[in-house]
Amino acid sequence: MANLIDAMELAKKIPDNSTIGLVGFGGIGQCDKILRSIGENFKETGHPKNLTVFHTAGQSDTTNGIEHIAEEGLIGRIIGGHWGLAPKARKLIQENKVDCYCWPQGQLTHLLRAMANKLPGQISPVGLGTFVDPRIEGGKFNERTKALDDLVQVIHINDEEFLLYPSIPLDYVFIRGTSIDEAGNLTTDEEPLKLEILSAAQAAKAYGGKVIAQVKYVAQKESFHPKQVVVPSYLIDEYVLVEDPAKDHRQTFSEVFSPVFAGDIRTPKESIDAIPLDIRKIIGRRAIKELQKNNVVNLGIGIPGDVIGNIANEEGIGQDIVLTMESGVVGGSSVGKNEFGVARNADAILEHEYLFDYYHGTGIDVTFMGGAEVDEFGNVNVSNFGGRAVGCGGFIDITQTAKKVVFLTTFTADGLKVAIDNGRLQILQEGKVSKFTNHVQQITFSGRYASTHSKNVIYVTERAVFTLTKDGLELTEIAPGIELQKDILDHMKFKPIISKNLKVMDMEIFSDQLLGIANEWNRQVETVNS
Incomplete structure (x- = not known):
């Protein structure tokens, strides 16, 4: 059964040097209340520090998401796919304040599934011949990182070349849903996207990590239709309840909630x-x-x-x-x-x-x-x-x-x-x-x-x-x-x-x-x- 936790209390519990997994897409689906609290706690106490941040898609709409924790010292390493709408995170990367590896977004989503299966990594030809290929740049995204060892490897199977994207054990993963019931089952009814929250939760569990959900509503136990449940209760350790969705749980950059973006209604062409x-x-x-x-x-x-x-x-x-x-x-x-x-x-x-x-x-x-x-x-x-x-x-x-x-x-x-x-x-x-x-x-x-x-x-x-x-x-x-x-x-x-x-x-x-x-x-x- 998932337990309710205050976002600031959660921020204080995260140890230095932890690896955290974020789920989101642009300005959609990020756990803004959780990330805001981590950033605020760091500014007050200097902790947690030197985090490794793992994410698949971009995690900001220019102001939210990863921007809340884009502070020198708080983040030590980023492994992700995109920072086009994350100016503070991009500045850390460009100014060599963090180690940074950039890998293809789809490979990162599939790497979560490989991690959930406790495999050594994700194997794919995707990335061959690009900057991700270790014979070119190895996905090392700034000068500071170029001095480090390659993470991505070239391997051969049946005389064909592939890239191996290595598993990155997660200590915490933050996922977002609409409602959680008293047993800890999570739904995404009002979210505009499902994203990879189930794979991320299972990837964290495979390595003993904790799964934290951010939600807008708490429902009575057994009140969800079973097909509504996207992440079952046994995968979620704790949840953070949002009091102000307009600030911390917006559906998109422009909307707190729109039934159109949730797919509940269709608009005339x-x-x-x-x-x-x-x-x-x-x-x-x-x-x-x-x-x-x-x-x-x-x-x-x-x-x-x-x-x-x-x-x-x-x-x-x-x-x-x-x-x-x-x-x-x-x-x-x-x-x-x-x-x-x-x-x-x-x-x-x-x-x-x-x-x-x-x-x-x-x-x-x-x-x-x-x-x-x-x-x-x-x-x-x-x-x-x-x-x-x-x-x-x-x-x-x-x-x-x-x-x-x-x-x-x-x-x-x-x-x-x-x-x-x-x-x-x-x-x-x-x-x-x-x-x-x-x-x-x-x-x-x-x-x-x-x-x-x-x-x-x-x-x-x-x-x-x-x-x-x-x-x-x-x-x-x-x-x-x-x-x-x-x-x-x-x-x-x-x-x-x-x-x-x-x-x-x-x-x-x-x-x-x-x-x-x-x-x-x-x-x-x-x-x-x-």
Whole structure:
């Protein structure tokens, strides 16, 4: 039976040098009351100190989650996947105040299951050829960590290469639910995501660790339907009850609680606002033309998560494809931005780690991903650029196994301004930063690995489209109104292969009219059936 504990009392009980596991996704699902109390106790007493923090996805919405404990001395080591929305934690990493290992998010979720089984680690080819590979950087995410031993190992099974991500015994794991009953059974009714709370709890128990749940409500014993229970009572040691959900148990960055995000009600499609025709929508409109009917699709953070779902809704093809996000969401329309990972009108919300099973094993039909840097070999960097230690999230897991990878990025960054006039693109002000560079600062996507495995890889910008070939990047399309030399080649640090059949992008992409994808797909079906 789980016992009620005050959050500050819990913080005082955590020994120095402990390893704690956190569960959350962006600004969703973190145990803010628990983490806030740990941070406050450290500032008052200097304890607990030198913690190892293990987490899978990002753990902040810029202010909450891991930010509560992102203090020098409190954290000694971080093993995680993403810090894009965690400025204080990222600062600790960038300033070499902590040891830091960055591993793919899906591998981290599956590592919890390996730990639950008391296995030596998670074995996978995911990460080969990227910065996680010990022959490149070993996932060591700052200069301080580069002096340490490798944790990830290359192993061989039946003459094939794999990476071994080692088990990390947990002393504590903090999980979040909606309600706990008097016996200690946990539900997630009002949470927008299920995440990996069961795997995390079982991983902690395998090594004698304690499982602490943060909840909003306490229910009478035996009042839950058994299928409601996500984590059973024998796995939970103690629970913290939240008095102020608006402060310590928000559903998302913008919502304390919305029945839409919990999947309790669906909103009319008409209530989902159309997005304006800007540079991001142009990129999304060209990218969505890579889809085929009945594709199972993944959306990454950034431009993909912000625009692809909306464009699919506008085009009337949402019912003809299956959109997924690595958080476990299947179907619906992505909310995007600081609430990436949540959708309106989802068809299913799966456990975080189980959707990664599909990504790893079957491979998504098409994934739409962002990109910060691209080089002549087709390598892409989204994890560490411009002095920002962001992390890879699920990017490596998904792009390495997807059947088709479509990168969505502006051609330059920092100040780029464009105009759209009568189906033509004009560059009003060029960005100061070239995204197409000689060598990426870090390999998050390996062009060499992709071409060796005959992956279909496309790079879509507002003014140019490239494809990956065995010889490197090939320019295949340019936008109407764009000059090849002045607007493209002069702003690349390398000269791409130029297709002998270089095409002009469809002018309809640069107008407010529909692309007509739904009609085209219907005609294809009629042709097949005739």
